[in-house]
Amino acid sequence: xxxxxxxxxxxxxxxxxxxxxxxxxxxxxxxxxxxxxxxxxxxxxxxxxxxxxxxxxxxxxxxxxxxxxxxxxxxxxxxxxxxxxxxxxxxxxxxxxxxxxxxxxxxxxxxxxxxxxxxxxxxxxxxxxxxxxxxxxxxxxxxxxxxxxxxxxxxxxxxxxxxxxxxxxxxxxxxxxxxxxxxxxxxxxxxxxxxxxxxxxxxxxxxxxxxxxxxxxxxxxxxxxxxxxxxxxxxxxxxxxxxxxxxxxxxxxxxxxxxxxxxxxxx
Amino acid sequence: xxxxxxxxxxxxxxxxxxxxxxxxxxxxxxxxxxxxxxxxxxxxxxxxxxxxxxxxxxxxxxxxxxxxxxxxxxxxxxxxxxxxxxxxxxxxxxxxxxxxxxxxxxxxxxxxxxxxxxxxxxxxxxxx
Numbered sequence: 001x002x003x004x005x006x007x008x009x010x011x012x013x014x015x016x017x018x019x020x021x022x023x024x025x026x027x028x029x030x031x032x033x034x035x036x037x038x039x040x041x042x043x044x045x046x047x048x049x050x051x052x053x054x055x056x057x058x059x060x061x062x063x064x065x066x067x068x069x070x071x072x073x074x075x076x077x078x079x080x081x082x083x084x085x086x087x088x089x090x091x092x093x094x095x096x097x098x099x100x101x102x103x104x105x106x107x108x109x110x111x112x113x114x115x116x117x118x119x120x121x122x123x124x125x126x127x128x129x130x131x132x133x134x135x136x137x138x139x140x141x142x143x144x145x146x147x148x149x150x151x152x153x154x155x156x157x158x159x160x161x162x163x164x165x166x167x168x169x170x171x172x173x174x175x176x177x178x179x180x181x182x183x184x185x186x187x188x189x190x191x192x193x194x195x196x197x198x199x200x201x202x203x204x205x206x207x208x209x210x211x212x213x214x215x216x217x218x219x220x221x222x223x224x225x226x227x228x229x230x231x232x233x234x235x236x237x238x239x240x241x242x243x244x245x246x247x248x249x250x251x252x253x254x255x256x257x258x259x260x261x262x263x264x265x266x267x
Numbered sequence: 268x269x270x271x272x273x274x275x276x277x278x279x280x281x282x283x284x285x286x287x288x289x290x291x292x293x294x295x296x297x298x299x300x301x302x303x304x305x306x307x308x309x310x311x312x313x314x315x316x317x318x319x320x321x322x323x324x325x326x327x328x329x330x331x332x333x334x335x336x337x338x339x340x341x342x343x344x345x346x347x348x349x350x351x352x353x354x355x356x357x358x359x360x361x362x363x364x365x366x367x368x369x370x371x372x373x374x375x376x377x378x379x380x381x382x383x384x385x386x387x388x389x390x391x392x393x394x395x
Contacts, residue, residue: 223378253352258372
């Protein structure tokens with residue numbers, strides 16, 4: 001093995017570490033020194049591979065994780081304009097970062113392009129990520145396209161679970177607006193998000209839980225949760241729909257990253 | 268008989284242990300105590316009046332209680348639901364998903380939220 005890391009191999013390592021290994025526990029968000037180290041390594045890689053979508057989106061993600069959203073946005077725009085050369089993982093990562101910054105239109109378009117461009121998707125991780133993405137942006141037609149693709153390879157059909165949850169509450173005509181309202185209400189706070197889909201071990205029911213990591217104190221984080229729900233309740237009242245069950249048909253929450261643990265001051 | 272505040276107090280006792288003895292197992296216990304304190308508090312609150320879980324219901328009692336509360340559009344009840352759902356999510360994670368790390372600040376956050384719910388959002392009522 002070479003003593004000098006190859007750029008592509010290093011890019012893949014960093015990409016996987018940022019978007020996969022740390023996703024569930026949000027551990028990386030609490031590790032200021034490691035984030036800074038990743039940022040530094042990615043800045044060097046960017047000089048070597050300025051048009052690599054994986055590098056651009058990884059660097060944008062670590063900057064957003066550190067609360068440096070202004071620096072990240074031009075990188076996202078660059079990745080967007082270069083997406084014809086993006087791999088499937090780059091595509092899903094870029095879409096997810098656009099969700100974090102609240103640009104659901106671009107995230108939705110990336111999801112749709114991914115389904116069209118890679119007609120046969122047989123990677124279970126990509127399928128799950130894509131199903132989650134379509135749910136978070138409220139894209140029912142794409143969920144419906146995904147469902148048979150998933151069924152064809154006998155994979156766990158997350159798209160069907162999301163569609164069932166939406167239909168159980170009669171929210172198909174509202175889900176896109178529902179998701180847009182939440183994201184408008186909580187911006188620009190999120191620095192990460194993670195969607196969990198699991199069967200509750202105690203009652204055997206599917207649980208959908210979207211967690212947004214925010215760098216602020218717990219009370220501000222709670223207020224963001226309340227704000228999003230209030231906006232939704234107002235919306236459903238105006239639509240003549242019982243507000244509580246519709247506004248809270250799945251659980252979204254703000255997970256606090258205390259500024260002292262990230263090594264950064266609260267902005 | 269103990270009260271939900273006794274359960275919350277136990278969580279605080281564990282939370283106040285020196286950091287080196289606040290192990291991950293203890294942090295998981297703290298989150299569980301916070302959830303049950305908040306759940307029992309709400310269960311005995313006026314907002315739960317009229318709620319009855321039928322054994323034949325097609326869902327668990329905790330979820331059916333939450334669904335009952337979601338029928339309300341009172342702002343304080345909505346806040347209470349959001350807090351309880353946060354705690355429930357992490358209680359399930361703390362009890363069942365041992366591969367997902369529970370960090371210290373999460374246990375603190377859960378205690379603060381439970382305490383907020385029980386003392387500020389929906390303080391105890393006469394029927395509690």
